[in-house]
Amino acid sequence: MEGKSYQRLPRVKIREMRDDYMKFELRDTDASVANALRRVMIAEVPTVAIDLVEIEINSSVLNDEFIAHRLGLIPLTSDRAMSMRFSRDCDACDGDGQCEFCSVEFHLRAKCHSDQTLDVTSKDLLSSDHTVVPVDFSDSAGMESSEQKGIIIVKLRRGQELRLRAIARKGIGKDHAKWSPAATVTFMYEPDIRINEELMDMLTLDEKKAWVESSPTKVFDFDPKTEKVMVVDPEAYTYDDEVIKKAEAMGKPGLVDIIAKEDSFIFTVESTGAVKASQLLLNAIEILKQKLDAVRLSEDTVEADDQFGELGAHMRGG
Amino acid sequence: MGVAQDSSADPPKKNKQNRSNDGKQILHSAIDKEFLAAPIKSATDKFALLPEFLKVRGLVKQHLDSFNYFVNTGIKKIVRANDRIVSGVDPSIYLRFKDISIGEPSLTMDGVTEKIAPHTCRLSDMTYSAPIKVDVEYIQGSHDQKTRVEKKGVVIGRMPIMLRSCSCTLYGKTESELAKLGECPLDPGGYFIIKGNEKVLLMQEQLSKNRIIIDMDKKGNLNASVTSSSERIKSKTIIQMENQKIYLMLNQFVKKIPIMVVMKAMGMESDQEVVQMVGRDPRYAALLMPSIEDCAKEGIHKQEQALAYLETKVKRFSFAGASSENDGRVMTVLQDVFLANVEVCQDNFRPKCIYVAVMLRRIMDAILNKDAMDDKDYVGNKRIELSGQLISLLFEDLFKTMIAEVKKAVDNILTKPSRSSRFDFAQCIIKDSITHGLERTLSTGNFNIKRFKMDSKGMTQVLARLSFIGCLGHMTRIKPQFEKTRKVSGPRALQPSQWGMLCPCDTPEGEPCGLIKNLALMTHVTTDEEESPLISLCYCLGVEGLEVLSGEELHTPYSFLVLFNGNILGKHRKPQHFAAAMRKLRRAGKIGEFVSVFVNEKQHCVYIASDGGRVCRPLVIADKGISRVKEHHMLELKAGVRTFDDFLSDGLIEYLDVNEENNSLIALYEEEATTETTHIEIEPLTLLGVIAGLIPYPHHNQSPRNTYQCAMGKQAMGNIAYNQLHRMDSLLYLLVYPQRPLLTTKTIELVGYDKLGAGQNATVAVMSYSGYDIEDAIVMNKASLDRGFGRCIHMKRYCAVNQKYDNNTQDRILRPNRDGFDSGPMRVLDDDGLAAPGEIIRRNDILINKQVPIVTRGQFKSALHDSEFKSVPQRYDGPQGESCVVDKVALCSDKHNNLCFKFLIRHTRRPEVGDKFSSRHGQKGVCGTIVQQEDFPFSERGICPDLIMNPHGFPSRMTVGKMIELLGGKAGVSCGRFHYGSAFGEPGGHADKVEAISETLVRMGFSYDGKDFIYSGITGCPLQAYIFMGPIYYQKLKHMVLDKMHARGSGPRVSLTRQPTEGKARNGGLRVGEMERDCLIAYGASMLLYERLMISSDPFEVQVCRVCGLLGYYNHKLKTGICSSCKNGDNISTMKLPYACKLLIQELQSMNIVPRLKLAEA
Known part of the structure; x- marks a missing residue:
């Protein structure tokens, strides 16, 4: 490889990890990579979700489409999703998407016999595959809330009945939000906050306190003992410029210097429960790789090689 | 009552200030100090009167009161005035009506009478009516054997009953009882059900009578x-x-x-x-x-x-x-x-x-x-004429007609020389004329009362059931007295005297602007009150009668004329004393609460009014600026010991009509009251009507925006009523996930809009995105739509009748042929030949497999053969390519006893590009584009907006209220409390102040100004500006692309002109109109013009005679064109014309005008 290499070696540092939540740092890369990762997590990581509903009996107050829509939005555990086939390119079935390789069948039967309203929830959905079941939040959540009943689908009163068969299929968030495994994926640039101590020392106690207060989030703190202003939580800073404006208003421009580090990001990932947050990240990286491979291996890229020259080599991972 | 927590810190402070202010007042005026030292209440507490008022009076009380008055008093008066039918042949034969009453709404079928509920009538196209029963006394027999007979409960007709009136089955029912009857407890009533249609008799505005x-x-x-x-x-x-x-x-x-x-x-x-x-x-x-x-x-x-x-x-x-x-x-x-x-x-x-x-x-x-x-x-x-008065006029007319008819019939019988049966007067009473007259008038809306030469059209309207609020708004609407065409500004302008009586915002745009008005929240319209006791009371209070006055004495200075309902009673030497005495009696409940006393200093007159149709509203009475309503009264109200009527009867509150308001000084808030103040407003927000009351912070908006919202709120989809899924309306729009607004107002809670909302709280980012957001278009997040934002249900009713014919034949419905050539479109049919509920139905599928006998006239036939029927299946004509579902199928019998089928077809729609949305501030916009969630901007917290609105919508519209709604909504979601934005509510604590909202925002870690630091979803880079982002309540309006989208290639033509048809329903073409034509001419695109106006429209080949210039015809046998006037085919040319041109020529010829074509070589 002649010329300059554009290669960087991003680092990931996991700060916090729970089943449905993860916070990590991504360093030594730029916004395009961070954003690509975010976009893939939202839109391209496959999960399994109910896609076809055959309603046998529905005497509930909600109509068929309503219930079907609600069923679709229930997150299903989709650890198997990566290895499953899309029903559109499944060769085991003739495209009707009802074979074991590309679909999971669910059954729901509920009838209310008492005078109390019966809540039909995601727990009433019976799966044909024990690996694909409605997400159960009761065990994953740290605190044992008294009775987690699952996601409510419809309420039935005496005599009402709901009986249906549902087919869950693999899909991606780009097609429909029900296949998106991510509840929240967001990142921020890590702020670099530097207080100009000289200027800060010129402030009175009250001024310091007022300045600390001017930030809507708890970024700075005033230590009454040392009488110094400290940065306690730089990441709480929302780039709102309030403290800078305050400093200017106090006649001390340059009191604090805040810049966003352009190569390090703090990611927050919350999962719907379909896949674990950590797995979501791994899957996303996997898919991102596949996509890059697809670009690299396509004939267009080889042709474009001459055009792009050095860049083409970079694209091929050189 | 959800009073603001944030602001709860403020009131005590304020109270203290008030008290100190009043302390000063005490020093100034030497009145009973103890009385004044009583705690002064802040305006906040008086609000509790408002829900109490609405509980007692309801939102459509004016309609109900007026109908109740008619049923209880008016109808009796009418009958008392015309109580005799005397035979013209034998005057000793008579019939006398002793009493009249309206029974319970019921239905008589085959001699069996059973009570009916309004919902049954709605579903089965019946009229919700009750029998009119009279007690009569009459002479039976004739000539020598006359006996006087009394009969009770003779039915003379049926009266349509206003829902929730005192004759209605729903009167005084609890919520659960209403639910059992299939009725929505939030439905206000005040309308009629005529042949299954809900009809409102609009209030009618008129100039005062007798003034x-x-x-x-x-x-x-x-x-x-x-x-x-x-x-x-x-x-x-x-x-x-x-x-x-x-x-x-x-x-x-x-x-x-x-x-x-x-x-x-x-x-x-x-x-x-x-x-x-x-x-x-x-x-x-x-x-x-x-x-x-x-x-x-x-x-x-x-x-x-x-x-x-x-x-x-x-x-x-x-x-x-x-x-x-x-x-x-x-x-x-x-x-x-x-x-x-x-x-x-x-x-x-x-x-x-x-x-x-x-x-x-x-x-x-x-x-x-x-x-x-x-x-x-x-x-x-x-004066506002209400439904009761209108029906009373109508009934009187019909009653008199009936009497005349009965008289005629009786005379007919009596003049007959020989009669087979004994004469019975009661048998002659005709029932149908009153029933039909009332039913016809209410269903067509054409009031035709010959006596008063009254012939007005469009008095009733079908109740708008598009949204709950639209239905309420329809009931408070006032029809103008003038024609809409009059180009005058006076009646359209906002009148200062409208304050508190008529809503200043709620009026339509365009032609009827300012003429159609709506009542404000607390307005009441009076009904007539008995005059004679009041007149004698006036004389008792020192009015000198006209009889004792000479002309000279009439106008002595310092004495005022006393006019009662426009009639001169006499004069009074101490008018102020007289007025004070009358008011005292009214406050003590000795005379009616709606009697108004108005001293006109300019005209030296005292006007006393007890007539119906005056608008009035309740106000708190103040003595020298100090409210009579005290803390302990409100506590009693809260405890339920005291009702609104108690406030009235204790003289704490009184109704003032517009004239009497001129004799009073009304303070908006108690703090502003001076010693001259006589009344204090209950709540400033009652100045607006029901519909304008939905707008948060309307007092921060440019006023036309509120008017626009009033028009659009009625088109918003949402929930209609609790019984919405049991209704069979011809068209129904429902929202799948309606929400209650995050930023509410007090009116919303009073009216029940929080229970039957029509919109969703969307997180809105005010920024520019993509260019698909110009001209108020909004950019929507696809994931939000996937999750149910703006999803709506569209339900449409299709009807079919199993007709019976004169020759004893009738239509029949056949079991579908499962494997015939028609089996495709017949797949939704059940075995009974009707579409099955739950089936997915597509365009051109058969709803009902009906056959009609070929011969339907002539002699009686029985047991028709299969061959004597022809198939006329009814097909579903919904949108192409959409899959709808048969929601319900109902069977009922119509008034001719034919079997009637109703199909409700349901279609769930998700928003698409071009669908119309609006916030509550008259800011409508269509969906410009739908964008993937990953492309949408996001904040560090992970908040991603549901829709993006272009900031250019703000500067010229000046809808500051919308910005405050966003701020308040954002503070609301983050702190978990609904914020309020009632009109003029800041001083009373019914609207959260921006300052308090900002504090909450900062406390929750947001910027005080509601702006967020946002990253682009496409690049991942931060945006250059902070973005104003937060939840705003968005309404989905009924205008959807799917219903309007239309295009055609070739298609049907009108037979007369052979030009393409017009309109979407007829699959018509899109017209190149005059202006478009002008453009093409100016551009010189002659071939395009030729193609559009002729080839693609109505080309026609004609034979023109070059000699006489008339049109000839083509003889197919001789294969030549022949001129019929020259009688030969020598000089015939063939040319092309638009068919419409040929038609014009021939039509002119038929009028003796001869257009001749002069041909030249081209």
């Missing part, structure tokens, strides 16, 4: 007009001043009559007395002089001369012929038609003379001082 109105006509002449209305007759009397002379104009006279002649004809022979009656002021006498001279010039001095003069001017009945008919007509005209509201007892014309004198005096006042003119647009000069 003197002074105004200027187009020529600049002063007019004093009185529209008299008595039980018997309606007339309009105008006294006009023209060229210094005063004339009377009455439609019974052929020309204007000098007023002095009229006075003389009424026995007022002395000119001096007339002058005295008008007033002693020499200026009046001077103004009257020309009229007196005019009369003298005519040589009329005596009553007889005047009558003789009038006799020549009175209108003759052309058909009467004989002069005997017209003899003495002048006297009857003067007695009955001229100022019909002033009654003449025993030929005593004096009251009428005094009335005329007062009219003259008012005219002269107006000449001397232009301020004395009356304003026709002043709300106090207006």
